[in-house]
Amino acid sequence: FEGAGRWVPPGAGLDGLRRAAQDCQGCDLYENATQTVFSSGSASARVVLIGEQPGDQEDRQGAPFVGPAGKLLDRALVEAGIERSDAYVTNAVKHFRFRQEGPGKRRIHQTPDAAQMTACRPWLAAELHIIDPDVIVLLGATAAKALLGPSFRVTRQRGRLIPRPPIDDETSRQNACYVATVHPSAVLRADDRDAAYAGLVSDLKVAAEVLG
């Protein structure tokens, strides 16, 4: 597998990207997933939120953050004062990675590996280039490491504005600052869910302040 690069249509808009991504075979993940899950939101969005990869529900429905984690994220965005119409929601990896287990063959989420993240990166770079947002919210360690490097630690560096980090995509305009926070799924799994949720909202408010 050679990565998504050769499936990304040069000069395309978001609709063109979304269409082309349906055929991507840039890594092995297309083989077992139902479909490519691209993004939701418009090219005029001022904030981009990046998750890890589609989950079970997203894989079936073909849209990002529509399952339990998405419901929680929607609530947190409202509470932080970020309008859904101002937000573009996408993932670092566009196909669901899972293993199947047990008699019911339940699909268990697996974190994408470094090669899969690298393979899928041209899609994200193309999205960011088109949207050119004011602020990018990194939801969880996978997205944070994908954009800010493997040594980034969400636990230590969350909730702070990170100005225009050096990332390796020349295609990205890199005008946005970044805010990292916990993944909404981690909030759902947390022992103290209320505290974890409050932390997510407070980090999202840091992004909201950039929007003014």
Ligand code: URA
């Ligand atoms: N988790 C993610 O990271 N992305 C989704 O789209 C859904 C759940």
Ligand code: SF4
């Ligand atoms: Fe292409 Fe990304 Fe899907 Fe891999 S995960 S096949 S690179 S869209």
